Amino acid sequence: MNTTEKFYLPVDGILDMFDSLTGQSRITHPALHGAALPPATQHPKVSSISKAGMGIIKTVRESWRQHEKRAAARRSSSSGNRQLSTDRLPKRSVDLLELGLAKPRNCHRVVVLGAPKVGKTNILRRFLGNEFEENYEPTAEDFHRKLFHIGGEAYQVDLLDAASERNFPAKRRLSILTGDTFLLVFSLDDRNSFDEVCALLAEIRAAKAQLLKLKHPARVPAVICGNKADLEAPGAVSRSEVEEALGEDVSFFETSAKDGTGLEGAFRALATLGGLPVETSPSRHQLVSILTYQSMCIGQRGRGARRTRGLGAPCAATDPLARRPSFTSDLRLVLRSSKQHKPERCQIQ
Structure with missing residues (x-):
């Protein structure tokens, strides 16, 4: 497998994550389908694909951060009383x-x-x-x-x-x-x-x-x-x-x-x-x-x-x-x- 192929294979997984987080339709590209990859000579230049891939990764990371913030807020809201009654109790009786x-x-x-x-x-x-x-x-x-x-x-x-x-x-x-x-x-x-x-x-x-x-x-x-x-x-x-x-x-x-x-x-x-x-x-x-x-x-x-x-x-x-x-x-x-x-x-x- 050449250098260009090593870049494309994980992008499918990244795009799946991007779809689930943003709800947008899957970005299609001949080189990103799950089918067998075409010969390396038929791919666009590595430099142009790298820029597109980095843009996707940046978008995914930002969406993932927002997703994590929302999840953390939900966890904090639902378990606030439980944390208060166990982890944050006073260490001794109050006199x-x-x-x-x-x-x-x-x-x-x-x-x-x-x-x-x-x-x-x-x-x-x-x-x-x-x-x-x-x-x-x-x-x-x-x-x-x-x-x-x-x-x-x-x-x-x-x-x-x-x-x-x-x-x-x-x-x-x-x-x-x-x-x-x-x-x-x-x-x-x-x-x-x-x-x-x-x-x-x-x-x-x-x-x-x-x-x-x-x-x-x-x-x-x-x-x-x-x-x-x-x-x-x-x-x-x-x-x-x-x-x-x-x-x-x-x-x-x-x-x-x-x-x-x-x-x-x-x-x-x-x-x-x-x-x-x-x-x-x-x-x-x-x-x-x-x-x-x-x-x-x-x-x-x-x-x-x-x-x-x-x-x-x-x-x-x-x-x-x-x-x-x-x-x-x-x-x-x-x-x-x-x-x-x-x-x-x-x-x-």
């Missing part, structure tokens, strides 16, 4: 207090207690902005963290679902002593679950009274949810009975984690008891990614309160890497709190 991005009074822990199968997990899912989960799976200890940006300030709400601590009194007592507010859940069709909530409320009052060195049971910031209000069958526990048994210092709501009945009022009551803005209720803020939230807080760090207060719509993000602090950390927290009231001994015993 606003530890990072100095939130004031201590803006950081709260909500301890969730109640009997099994009453809907605690689905109520928490609603607070976090997730959908109701029909299939029941027993919950071991679970910890969630939701971060808010409201009125130019950062807030952190930790949610401890202490379901696995029913048979471990000392462990449950430690969780109770670290709680700022409490969410107690029973099922309206299960009287035993209501009796358990009454016992838990009494335990919380006694533990807080001992921590604060009070002679009488302490008033506790607690919200009680009688869940499964969506059931058609009459409940085993009436509202009047609940109010009589629990007293006036707790807020009671008949709720349904399935259809959302009563949850807005319960979440608003939790915010009020914890000194948090009402915008912490799920319907009052927009959910953003954890990276967007971090950028927002860090971007406004160091600005004056007068400049940032009231800026931007309320938003929140869940921390996908949140893990329950160690029991040693919780114990130190309790001892630090106890020291302020000069207790005689450790209060978790």
Whole structure:
């Protein structure tokens, strides 16, 4: 094969690519057909064919670049959320207090207690902005963290679902002593679950009274949810009975984690008891990614309160890497709190 033939053979493939990219009709030339090549003496001069070929190659390259740009844009658009949730996640949990991005009074822990199968997990899912989960799976200890940006300030709400601590009194007592507010859940069709909530409320009052060195049971910031209000069958526990048994210092709501009945009022009551803005209720803020939230807080760090207060719509993000602090950390927290009231001994015993 002579030099001229070596040039023509790959051009057929280049033209096929050019056709597919541009949609134009195939350029025809006697020397570019797939048939056997004519003798070399019948081809045009190599120099003139080379100029035509180089022009084709240049056109193909430009079309291919445009094709690659469009494909890359489509890939970026379709996989943006996936990349955000995996490749670009923070390397560790976000603790606003530890990072100095939130004031201590803006950081709260909500301890969730109640009997099994009453809907605690689905109520928490609603607070976090997730959908109701029909299939029941027993919950071991679970910890969630939701971060808010409201009125130019950062807030952190930790949610401890202490379901696995029913048979471990000392462990449950430690969780109770670290709680700022409490969410107690029973099922309206299960009287035993209501009796358990009454016992838990009494335990919380006694533990807080001992921590604060009070002679009488302490008033506790607690919200009680009688869940499964969506059931058609009459409940085993009436509202009047609940109010009589629990007293006036707790807020009671008949709720349904399935259809959302009563949850807005319960979440608003939790915010009020914890000194948090009402915008912490799920319907009052927009959910953003954890990276967007971090950028927002860090971007406004160091600005004056007068400049940032009231800026931007309320938003929140869940921390996908949140893990329950160690029991040693919780114990130190309790001892630090106890020291302020000069207790005689450790209060978790």
